[in-house]
Amino acid sequence: MxxxxxxxxxxxxxxxxxxxxxxxxxxxxxxxxxxxxxxxxxxxxxxxxxxxxxxxxxxxxxxxxxxxxxxxxxxxxxxxxxxxxxxxxxxxxxxxxxxxxxxxxxxxxxxxxxxxxxxxxxxxxxxxxxxxxxxxxxxxxxxxxxxxxxxxxxxxxxxxxxxxxxxxSIKSIEEVMEIEQALETSYAMYANALSATRPGASERQIASILHSTLALAGSTASFTPICTGRGQILHNHEYSHILHSGDMLLIDSGAESENHYASDITRTFPVSGTFTDQQRAVYTIVLAAQEAAISKCAPDVPFIDCHMTAAKIIASGLRDLGVLKGNVDDIVDAGAHALFFPHGLGHMLGLDVHDMEGLGEDFVGYDSTITRSEKFGLRGLRLARKLQRGFVVTVEPGCYFISALMEQWEAEGTCKEFINFDTAKQFSEFGGIRIEDNVYISRDGHRVLGQQIPKTIAGIEGRMHASSQRLFQCN
Missing domain, CATH: 3.40.350.10 (Creatinase/prolidase N-terminal domain)
Structure with missing residues (x-):
């Protein structure tokens, strides 16, 4: 207490x-x-x-x-x-x-x-x-x-x-310190999971490492961890698959501090330790979207603007890959990008991982100045209103290739003037990538909380290769 x-x-x-x-x-x-x-x-x-x-x-x-x-x-x-x-x-x-x-x-x-x-x-x-x-x-x-x-x-x-x-909504210094404490456990969870990720490991093995790290830290999960080689399933809690070379492992997990404040972090790793060219291209897009959205976070900035910043970068990157076509603003206005980025950018974080959602999402993420959109990809945005000093939010853009959704949009002709469905089908076995950090809104801007968990391509590959070398020496 x-x-x-x-x-x-x-x-x-x-x-x-x-x-x-x-x-x-x-x-x-x-x-x-x-x-x-x-x-x-x-x-x-x-x-x-x-x-x-x-x-x-x-x-x-x-x-x-x-x-x-x-x-x-x-x-x-x-x-x-x-x-x-x-x-x-x-x-x-x-x-x-x-x-x-x-x-x-x-x-x-x-x-x-x-x-x-x-x-x-x-x-x-x-x-x-x-x-x-x-x-x-x-x-x-x-x-x-x-x-x-x-x-x-x-x-x-x-x-x-x-x-x-x-x-x-406004977190005191002692509350932010609690979130930082939870993030220390998150750092250990990801360090241990990343070291154990390799071809032949199972999702269940990696998930068990997350849970054991929590237990050893005297903590509990702030929500049921996602640990999957099928990242296109946004909330996948099944751990039944074996990981293979060429797969990516998406982990979305969080811990609670002693006083029950939450962390919520997502990372996506190549199981082999090295991204393929296709994975590298999409990962670069998502990381750029996340970094641009974080850089925009500041008091009085509507969070929906941060979301749209990420959406435009994802749309631009997918256009460069030939998946989308046309003017980027037109693509986003039409909602064509939402086929690949169907969720909101993030949410409030505090005593609840989706902070205060039990009080009514529209009371927390919306106010008299902004109402929830009915558009696909925007209606799931949990936080849209202006950021204030003292908020702690998650920033978690993603890019997913969901075969059933792509097939439906193609059959219905949804946004067909902006989507190259034949090119998109080349990614049908790709899965999904999401990158998430927890951000404190400060007086003049923002601060990313917690010890930096590797998220650049060089940082992830370097850490995984170092881990595999240590394993080889031990064997």
Whole structure:
């Protein structure tokens, strides 16, 4: 946990912002419960709700936080523990001690919480909640709010969402340090994976190295790692294939820091240690797109502009390879490039790998100045609004040759005036390339976070050749 003062200041800021809006009543933060895997005592690894973590800090089950906007005070509630809990899980601090650790002015038992909410409803004081994304949390709110299952959503408060997003979007120095800590683990994950990548290795072997590196670092994955020789499948979590010479291995993975801040890094390596000419050509395009998009990141720059910068570089590069044809601006305006770059450039990063997505993607990545596009390739852009100092974002362009999608576009004649389908088919076995880094928006521009994981062609090939030489000497 951070200091008690950190959590107290966050809650104070949230309370002030909402009272300025004229909001009254209670802000309710239900923490997560344990989630059984196949029976009650065999649970999935526990992960606390990120907004509860941000405002109250405690990372165990059975907790609820309340901010009383009218009194300007916060309450910490614990469902308590029995002797059986102590026997099986060990003793915990008292509610009074736990409240002090997160700077809460008051604390209470479950019965006090239930009475507080009942009194608020009886006197028609507003009760504000954030969007509910877990079924068990919804059922807990059904009990606390004494309402129907679907009626829970009537308590979701747009002003509450907007002010939580506003606060969580701007990362403090201590939060950036947490992300840097997660990135130290990411560096080790990629160093170990890169050293083990060679023809004959399996995707499962490399994935196991990622997981073991996490475990040895005392960390967990911020999301299920992608580790695949078939990079054209954007979220491929199957690890069943053997890697062959001529393949590329795409790894998209992340770690969590001690306080659950995420990293999210993607690299694409040649399995043999050397890029083929075709791979080298496409990789050069994607790297140029990523570096140009990163260079554009700065306060007040709309992130959609960074996306379009990457899109134009990918379109230009593919035109030079004969895959696309025509004027680059026309290609991008028509969306022809999206056949090969079908996703958005990146997203916010913080306590969630897609930070705050549970609060509603359009509250996080969009605002009154920009709405989501319906165009293929743009509608998946999670972040489009202007960047602000303190944001941490991912920048992850890619280029993919998805046979089924190419066949569909050719059959439908989609963007046929800009696409050389016969040339594109020459890449049908290519796979995909994505390169991703985590970027902090500073006062005057940006800073790429973390120790540099090799991403230039020379850097990747040099590291892989050095690793193979060490292996040869050991054998």
């Amino acid at each position: 951070f200091s008690a003062a950190t959590y107290a200041e966050r809650r104070k800021a949230l309370c002030a912002r909402l009272t300025e809006r004229g909001e009254k009543g209670l802000l309710l933060f239900p923490g997560h419960a344990s989630s059984p895997m196949n029976y009650t005592d065999n649970a999935y690894p526990f992960r606390q709700d990120s907004s509860f973590l941000y405002f109250f800090g405690h990372d165990h089950e059975g907790l609820t936080g309340v901010i009383n906007l009218d009194a300007g005070e916060s309450w910490y509630f614990d469902q308590g523990f029995s002797m059986d809990d102590i026997i099986w899980s060990g003793a915990t601090a008292t509610p009074e001690e736990l409240a002090a650790r997160c700077g809460a002015e008051k604390y209470g038992e479950e019965k006090t919480l239930v009475q507080m909410i009942a009194d608020a409803k009886k006197t028609q004081r507003p009760i504000h909640i954030l969007p509910v994304y877990r079924a068990d949390s919804r059922m807990r709110l059904v009990q606390l709010l004494d309402c129907g299952v679907m009626e829970v959503d009537t308590f979701v408060s747009t002003p509450f969402i907007k002010e939580v997003v506003a606060l969580r």
